[in-house]
Amino acid sequence: MDTGISARLDRIGTGGRYLVVPMDHGITMGAVTGLKDIESTIDGVTRGGADAVLTQKGIAPRVHPNKNGKGYIVHLNASTTIGPDEQDKRISGSVEEAVRVGADAVSLHINVGSDYEPKQLEDLARVTEEAGRLGVPVLAMAYARGPGVDSTDPEALGHAVRFAEELGADIVKTGYSGDAGSFEHVVESTRLPVVIAGGAKGTDRETVEAVRGVMDAGGAGVSMGRSIFQHDDPEAITTAVSAVIHDDADTETALERAGLAVEL
Template sequence: MNTGVQARLDRISEDGRYLVIPMDHGITMGAVDGLADIESTIDGVTSGGATAVLTQKGIAPRVHDHKNGAGYVVHLNGSTTLGPDENDKRITGTVEDAIRVGADAVSVHINVGSTYEREQIADLGEITTKAAEYGMPVLAMTYARGPDVSDKSDPTAYAEDVAHAVRLGEELGADVVKTSYTGTPESFERVVEATRLPVVIAGGSKGTDRETLETVAGAMDAGAAGVSTGRSVFQHQNPRAITDGIAAVVRDGVDPEAAAKEAGLTAEA
């Protein structure tokens, strides 16, 4: 691995474990709860143990003074909930843009199996090529989403499609891949085994504290390298506390109930 890539990966992780809080949702959903005062949220999650935060490039001036030494990832594509299809992610920045605003890594979202798969594959391939010129790591958010993707109600079948998605990320030159949790540790093992890259799970929509921590624990039991979870953290009533709980599971292998207690969370909240 390129020395620059490894050095920058170390800035967004801790001992090979990742706890990234994406907050690029402002482009998708607007200034929702947790993002209007994004400075306070960034301060809270990084104080709670996040290894990195992730935003679109324009938010960079609001990030650096509040990230408490954590890493910074700039996301390079997006879409909105107001548009005709949220799966149609379009390029919003370049690797050079990310470097100019002080990023330690870049990220790209791709929906494998969607109508837009061809364009997004090409986008990811171009970005990994350009990023390699600068020793800049790429976090590929590789989701299995489309009409022929297996239903999540069948974790075994769904895991095959998710495994395909993460392998695609490695094939195209990414350094870390993010994807959906398949529902059980047993099924997610298939996903982790499909690539030699670190695999982190997405958080999805906000659930209870117990659901969040149990999902994280299941993924870690299956061999995941961590999490990249947004809404379940930045829309939490106490972003620092839920981040602290997740960090205990990811970093120290603490069971969900004990992690919730240590973080001062109500496991059923």
């Protein structure tokens, strides 16, 4: 592995495990709960144990003073919920721009199986080529999404993560199949570190149990946005997720450590 990529991976993870909190949703959904005062949210999640935060390039000035020395990832494509098609992600920045605003890594969203897959394939290929020249890691957010595609099917998810590896990504994020047993196939489909998305906010137990499941399946962590930044206490839920990823805690121990009520 390139020395620069290896060094920068260390800045966004801990010992090959990753707790990333993406907060690029402002461009997609607007200034929703947790993102109006994004400075406080970034401070809270990084104090709680997040290894890195992720935003679009324009938010960089609000990130650096508040990330408590943790890693920073810049996302390079986007769409909106009020546009013609949210799945049609378009390029919103370059690797060079990300480096200029202080990023340790870049990320790109890919919908494998969608009508936009061909264009997004080309986009990821260009990003990994540019990032490779600059020694910058690429986090591919590779989802199984499209007509007739089951976004939780382990075969489809396995195809999505392998897609990311074949195109030169360094880490891959995908959806969760729902349990550790089926997710093992996803992890085994690639040699890349596999992290799961969080999706819409669920209960604290649901969030932590999903994290426990991905780790039991051999995954490398999470890239979890709304489940964390829209939580009533982003620092506390980050502490619970970190306990599972970095300390191998079980669900109850993680919730107790974070001071969150253990739901029955």
